[in-house]
Amino acid sequence: MRIEQHPILDFPERKPIAFTFEGGPMLGREGDTIAAALHANGISALSESSELHRPRGFYCAIGNCSSCHMVVDGIPNVKTCITPLREGMAVTRQAGKGAYR
């Protein structure tokens, strides 16, 4: 969900940005972080806990806690809470601790 209207603050219209999540098309807006764009699309489970594989979501929002690590354009362990969304990004959930090749 997004706050479109506010009694004091203005939220000017921002340019839409197309990206994919798990292969499906989604729209974010210019200035979003990846995690913010996913939330606006109703995706709140960003990763999973490493032992019990329970869903993990937006937590520290400042790039410290690793709860939002996802695979972006093939790169694992991207901190989606502080990484700006760009046109055409392919975002997927990450299984485990991140596989590097």
Added chain:
Amino acid sequence: MNAEILIIGAGISGTAIAWNLARKGQKNIVVVDSGYPACGATGRCGAGVREQWATKMNCLMAQKSIAFFEQANEILEYPDDVEFKQEGYLILACTPEEDAQFTKNVALQNSLGIPSRKVTREEAKQIVPHLNEKAILSATFCGKDGHLNPFKMTDAFYRAAKRLGVVFLFPETVEGIDVSDGKVVAVRTDKRTIATSKVVDAAGGFSGEIAKMAGVSIPVYPERHEILVTEPIEKIQGPMVMSFSKNLYCQQVPHGSFVMGRGDPGAKHDHDISSGWRFLDEMAKTVREFLPLVAKLRVIRQWAGSYTMSPDRQPILGTVPEVEGFYLACGFSGHGFMFAPMTGLLMSEVILGEPTTLDMTELSLARFHQNQAIEIEKSVV
């Protein structure tokens, strides 16, 4: 208070000595530490264990210690797991001199039954697929080598010793050792005086100071070594990767993090264990040359600890001529963790007057006083 045997230091050596004495039926053993178990060099170490050494004594110490680590959970009846990951050490030869030396090392190791072997660049790449094989000439590999969790290994010795009645006093700082007529009579701490006739100096970086309290001068000094750990990733590296000439060791621990370190040739001989940006910079550049993929990972944390260096980079174990009842277990030069099972066994044999499993001549303090040629271990980072 009194103690039959008082051990100074509750690191891996002190706890291993205590357990070995206790399992042989020795009563009234007291271990004193100014902090807590594994709070010094043990808890700060890289925790690799290897049989690939250049001197016969180090090979034997390591070989028998690793045989113990393989069974440690069972022998010590440890309810947790010491996390022994036995996937080898890949030691890189980067210069023609190293390549030649490693051929000799492997011949020595093989003669002692250590299953190490020389491998080509291409074989090294198969063992560690993300290795930049162009940066090396050859390598040696031994699958018996590996890595343990130093906190859990110390905890295993500590719990097993405690079950057998060993008393641990911490935090309690030793302030003096009373010697009378050339014999140890008591140890004074900041809390009490403990009457004892046998004291073991297993104080790691502070073993020189402890020895001085008993009036004994030993040729050791502490030296800072730094280390860092990265974020965890899925497993990509089995063995420890190590280079002596390029000053590097790098291991992926079971949790998925990479732990890596290097020595600082300019390190002062003091108790400094602070962390610096220079190490971060040099470590990152070094690891990038050999393991480029690891350079992509974020550094989570860095720390440092003290090696206790001896003149020949081999431990000093046993009695001292000047003071009866004063025993040394120090000077491990960065490999006290991996030798601990043998340290514990040999020290218990010396203290109880039993025949020793290995000839202790080469490990005694006396080797430095006799003007004899000592063989210096070069396989140290």
